[in-house]
Amino acid sequence: MMVRMTGAEAIIECLRREGVDVIFGLPGGVLLPLYDAIYSSDLRHILVRHEQAAAHAADGYARATGRVGVCLATSGPGATNLVTGIATAYMDSVPIVAMTGQVNTNLIGKDAFQEADITGITMPITKHNYLIKNSKDIPRVFREAFYIARTGRPGPVLIDLPRDITVDELEFDYPEVNLPGYNPSTKVHQLQIRRAAEALMAAERPVIYAGGGVRYANAHEELFQLATRLNAPVTTTLMGMGCFPTEHPLSLGMLGMHGTKYANLAVQEADVLLAVGARFDDRVTGKIASFAPKARIIHIDVDPAEIGKNVRVDIPVVGDAKNALAELLKHVQQKPWTEWNEKILMWKREYPLRYVRDENVIKPQFVIEKICELCPDAIIVTEVGQNQMWAAQFFKHKDPRNFITSGGLGTMGYGFPAAIGAKIGRPECEVIDIAGDGSFQMNIQELATAVVNDIPVKIAILNNGVLGMVRQWQTLFFGRRYSHTTLGDVPDFVKVAEAYGALGLRATKPSEVEDVLKEGLASDRPTVMDFVVHRDEKVSPMVPAGASLSEILELDS
Template identity: 50%
Template sequence: MSAVATAISANAAAAPRSGAQLLVQTLDRLGVDVVFGYPGGAIMPVYDALTGGGVKHILVRHEQGAAFAADAYARATGKVGVCMATSGPGATNLITGIANAMMDSIPMVCITGNVATHLMGTDAFQEIDILGVTLPLVKHSWVVRDPADVPAVIEEAFHVARSGRPGPVLVDLPKDIQVGTTSEDFGFHIPNEIAPVDHAAIAEAEQLIRAAERPLIYVGGGVKIAGAVEALRDFAERTGIPSVSTLNALGSIRTDAPGFLGMLGMHGTKAANEAVQESDLLIVFGARFDDRATGKLAEFAPHAKVVHFDIDPAEINKLRNAHVPVVGDLKAGIEELTRRVATASLAIDPWIIRSTSNAKRNAFRYDAPGEGVYAPALLNELSKAAGDSFVAACDVGQHQMWVAQHCEFARPEAHLTSGGLGAMGYGLPAGLGAKLARPDAHVVTVSGDGSFMMNIQELATLRRYGVALKIVLLDNSSLGLVRQWQELFFAENYSEVDLSDNPDFVAVAQAFGVEAFMINQRDQVSGGIARLLAAPGPCLMHVLIDPKENVWPLVPPGKNNAEMLHDTRFEGDM
């Protein structure tokens, strides 16, 4: 018995079972609803055990799709996402999805097959040291050496993936371990570990809040991960302190809530960025001061003291020194802070009026000139039509920023995107995973013509399983965000961004058996949205937009967040 399996022994006299059977039985016992994967030689015993094993498997058409789908499934449910692949190219095709989950702190268990243990290190067919390759990209990883260890390793993997600051883990199963049998059955049980609340630090935070005249709540993705959304909303409502959000935290405070000023950062709202720059206290919940949020770090919130709540001590003082660091369970910390300050008489009414008035004065407008489709207006209307059941699984590019700026989100699980890694190709498999997780929701993949081509093969997966995902494909025949930067910062030297040779996306979708239609005029938008949302199965709305349309506002590189460029069509209004 190996060290990891010594934690607890049960059913020692059980009938012999293979490592592959133990894997499937353990996943079933842990309540895994669905696994995303793609078979191959080195993981074939697991696929043999999956038949009738009680765990639903979704066959994607590329292993990257499996990792992205598992990632989105985890984001949409709060559970651990599970994906699997064979050795060699199967395992390496998971890597981008693993990195994506690591950057955004998404709990995911990735299971790979490998060559038999006696062949490891011999350059055998489709052998690769996937443990070594992914070492910087996972919280922890295992190579199983004994079939009896399989249940213990899998249970520990789930614990590590979801505990503390969540993230992906890797379990590598050599083929001889999958086929090898054992009569032993070992489990692994770890007591729940809840980080204690730092009462002294919260008392210090209370004093700073009481003394502040321009406090601001800075919401990060850690709030959702910690299950602290309701605690955060209660704090914001009871104190009246205005709030801003990072990209990954959108929906933690409803985007239509009083006092919510929008997303901050490079493509944030004018109201959010100006409030940050003017604030005298930032109350930071589960954020990491990412460069896209802060702009020029040395000039970010220059007048503000910082109270930083986070479960990960590595984030404290990493980029911005905290006057009061509060390390520990975020939900409990926010709840105690609320109890301390909710009854206080905060002298911030002038600040509330000033910041919310600025938000109203600089609210986005949707009356852009022209008869063509204006993407921000379409996305705003789409989210309103879908209502509180709207879930956006968004790719990366201009459309990603438009979704963040213009869609309304009722909860953080409604906004799924590749935030830290910025991985194109995320949207379609993420929509697949999210729709399987929440079949009754209006799950919409929003993609661009560049991103969509990267995992377009997953249209076949939608069709195979009848997944009624809706797709909005914004097509400007270019790599829009790269083109925009080349226009603004590279003297209009448009290098390798022309995608005018795109295929007919409607015909492509229909060839996959997916309903599809195209719109290109503003008066077609409402009807197109109604048709899309009413479609009984998967459906693609191909939207032609102006190739010259840019995302505004924009903080140029090397500038602080107050130095924003704006759409000259709305000069003085945005």
């Protein structure tokens, strides 16, 4: 039997049917009817202080749980404030549904108050988007949107909701998805799998290069089995951290610009490179012409357009990472530990990730090591820049859903709101945002959201008073001309935390780090831990932009 209801009520019903338990949003004029329906529903709504944070929180929730994250913003500026968050999710293939208010359908195109063409604006940064012009389309569009967001290569979908369609009534019917132009491929081509298996079996110097696609497909167990069966070393991208345990003898850690020297050396020496759920980003490959020069490349990806986009591929395999790896496992047998493995162990001993310890000044890497020691099962969320790279390098990653970072877009200000979303999705886990003082200030207002809603995320600021990554490049490539990268000693983050009603702690000496962390981690409140670190500590090693992966600089501070 069909039930008659308003558009706003239908939206709530759609969210309920899609299993949505929380949305992140901020109301506005055209959203009043929808917010009124939310008021009388049992849907959990987290009120943010800036819409950008709503998008990042939905994204953090999605990455931590594997479910679709949902955010809501009003028309015009509310909608445009979501844009950075949507673009972040798009670059990292994160399933979110963003709902935006829109002016009444009869005012669209008239430059009405708070009107913005948000479907036009977000076309290049969404997997798909919709402008609903008739309330009867609400159920179909919502069902399609969630389906598109979570299937195939996941991604953000935006739904623009003119005010009048949320008021108009409709007969609610939730139709099956019928999208003739959308057939995400999950089944893999058997012949290609056999070719890939033969290449891997014949390889003398294999390397597996795993990306975020392994995480999204929950393929980490298959990856582990394949790597151990082949005795093939595994390097992961930033998005793939945690898909293979960093402590395992076959682990090479991260590759690319700030990857380990041994990962980059291994890729450059490999005779077969198996890329799984990764997209040969420029930060990974360095100079493309000299990337993995000796290797036959096998590329497994759920998105056919990624295959052959950046590098020539010898054996393409279109399909979901889990299915493809499971199929590959049927065709490969146990291989012995070889000279290649020994060579890699030697490289690992010779070129470990390292930093110079200091008795008097806190080293940011030391903070990360201490966090890992005290809280090895935490969900680590990062901001962007040096903090992000140190978190990738010095935390011992082992769980694919416990490292959350803006990789593709590199969005400063992402970490803290994403941590809020992750904590809501997995409240039983400790969630720690490893931040820089620059990035944290980009969404610092969300301390209010965390405090008011009692979301006890922990923020560890590696406070160097500068935009550290940019400063590092200025040091190395611009003759130490520090153009506009010095932020100064403001604000006092402890006082800011206290002003919001959060706990604020500070460490200025290495000897204080552990106590601050222990107190912060023991707290049941949102907590800001301000670690005052050296401003000239650098992320090392480094492959300069545009250089070959073989040209690795080891930097001392």
